Amino acid sequence: MHEALLGRLVVCVGESYVLTSPDDQAPYMTDWRGRYHGSAYAVVRPSDVAQVSSxxxxxxxxxxxxxxxxxxxGLCGGATPREDDAVIVLALDRLKAVRAIDPVDNTMLVEAGCTLAQIQLAAEGADRLFPLSLASEGSCQIGGNIATNAGGVHVVRYGNTRQQVLGLEVVLPDGTVWNGLRSLLKDNTGYDLKQLFIGSEGTLGVITAATLRLMARPKQRAVAWLAVTDPQAALALLGAARDRLGERVSAFELISQNALDVVLRHIPGARLPLAKNPPWSVLLEVSDVAADTRLDESLEALAADAFESGQVSDAAIAASVAQCEALWALRENISEAQRIEGLSIKHDVSLPVSAIPAFLESAERALDADYPAARIVAFGHMGDGNLHYNISSVDAAQNAALIAQTEAVNRCVHDIVAGFDGSISAEHGIGQLKREEMVRYKSTVELALMRRIKEAIDPRGLMNPGKVLPDL
Structure with missing residues (x-):
């Protein structure tokens, strides 16, 4: 069957686009973090929806x-095959056309293999903004962003990927093509089928194209790095920023001392933005579509008031585009710096925004008691309640011992998250990494409903096996 499969795949997409040698397959068989490794009969690279269907x-x-x-x-192994499964990897990187941009309807029709950076640049060319922004935007593809409902730094203002999608084109498990590429803001004609595929991590079908929402392009932005006394002060600062600046608050990132320290240690050219590395920092960005306001002055006034109230002890406000980018580079390189440093136990959790200070205090206390060698690297999108809460040790031997206790550490952190009515996955998805955790943190009713949907759309269980849904 193996040889017959390969021969027929060649007929579908051409010999050059059916990769079978280990060297050619290698980039597709390992996830970005290097945690998961798999195998496949072939890596298949179709060029259009018709080839995907075949x-x-x-x-x-x-x-x-x-x-x-x-x-x-991805960071949860959702796009990596497992060892010894009877699968192919379907790579969508050749489906990379921007089919249409409509600045009147504020929509863009793109294929799944377009990189996020490509889409941002195309929107900019039409004087519009596609607001999804991730550290990996130069290489991540919009199909994967949609399949994982990616978040990023601007969710506080614009929402997750789900809020940016108006329509989808999806190839179903049997090869049927569903064309749902509508550009309507209102369509109240029964079930909103596209929502099933957004965040499904490829377990229901293959997203091949999408109609995306575009926004007015901001004419100005201002960025500040602020030292705060503690997460409670950061929460108060967030409230003050929203009260004073409203929708112009486009990003509000909380960054621990350890997180910035890792960047300064491993990323060439990284520079401390303040006189010293404080216990906690906030990276705040505001933007406006109007060109006649002075956002830098508004940000300075906010920082001055926060300094007077004792919430902020130091601040650096970018005076140029280059300085804005330098501040953002510190935040965006945290994950890369951690990858360079070595393995860590990663958590991508979501909490009520008001509960973040209490969660951080409770989790640190519990980890200090049970894992005294653990170092907590906490950072993330405080404005929308999403924290990246990573645990490791600087000492290699101690870190290896800590990694060996990953399951117990996860249980400690995730139980505390659940105690605050939070979620164990805010924006990274479930993949292979968290599928068994679903049994503990999802109700039996929710899991049963998800399985019914899976069985209805993919009755043979062929789509992305071993991902998201735990085994019965």
């Missing part, structure tokens, strides 16, 4: 699993 129809006929893969920048 590949899916063939795999459905032969009972071969399909692992859809975009830019392979």
């Amino acid at each position: 590949v899916m129809r063939l795999c459905h006929e032969l009972g071969v699993g399909v692992v859809p893969q975009g830019g392979n920048t």
Whole structure:
């Protein structure tokens, strides 16, 4: 069956785009973090929706699993095949056309393999903004962003990927193409089917194109790095910023001393933005579509008032675009710096914004008691309640011992998250990493409903096997 499959795949997409040698397959078989490694009959690279459909129809006929893969920048192993599964990897990188931009309707029609940076640049060319912004935007692809409902730094103002999607084109497990590429803001005609595929991590079908919402392009922005006394002070600062600046608050990032320290240690050219590295920092960005306001003055006034109230002890406000980018580079390079340093136990959690200070205090106390060698690297999108809460040790031997206790550490952190009515996955998804955790933190009713949806759309269980849904 293996040789027959490969021969028929060549007919579908051409010999050059069916990769079978280990060297050619290697980039597709390992996740970005290097945690998961898998194998596949082939990596198949179709060029359009018709080729995707023919590949899916063939795999459905032969009972071969399909692992859809975009830019392979995910952090939970969702786009990496497992070892010894009977699967192909379906790479969408050749579907990279921007089909249309409509600045009147404020929409853009793009194919799944477009990188996020490509989409941002195309929107900018039409004097519009596509607001999704991630550290991996130069390599992540919009199909993967949609399949994982990616978040990023501007969720506080614009929402997750889900809020940016008006319509989808999806190839179903049997090769049927559903064309739902509508550009309507209102369509109240029954179930909103696109929502099933957004965040489904390739377990229901293959997203091949999307109609995206565009926004008015901001004419000005201001960025500040502020030293705060503690997370409670950061929460008060967030409230003051929203009260004073409203929708112009586009990003509000909380960054611990350890997180910035890792960047300063491992990223060439990184410079401390203040006189010293404070216990906690806030990276605040405001933007406005109007050109006649002075956001820098508004930000300075906010910082001055926060200094007077004791919430802020020091501040640096960018005076140029280059300085804005330098401040953002410190935040965006945290994950890369941690990857360079070595393995850590990563948590991507969501909490009520008001509960973040209490969560941080409770989790640190619990970890200090049970894992005294642990170093907490906490940072994330405080404005929308999403924290990246990573645990490691600087000492290599101690870190190896800590990593060996990953399951117990996860249980400690996730139980505290659940105690605050939070979520164990805010924006990274479930993938392979957290699928068994779903049993503890999702109700039996929720899991049963998800399984019914999966069985209805993918009755043979061929789409991205071993991801998201735990085994029965």
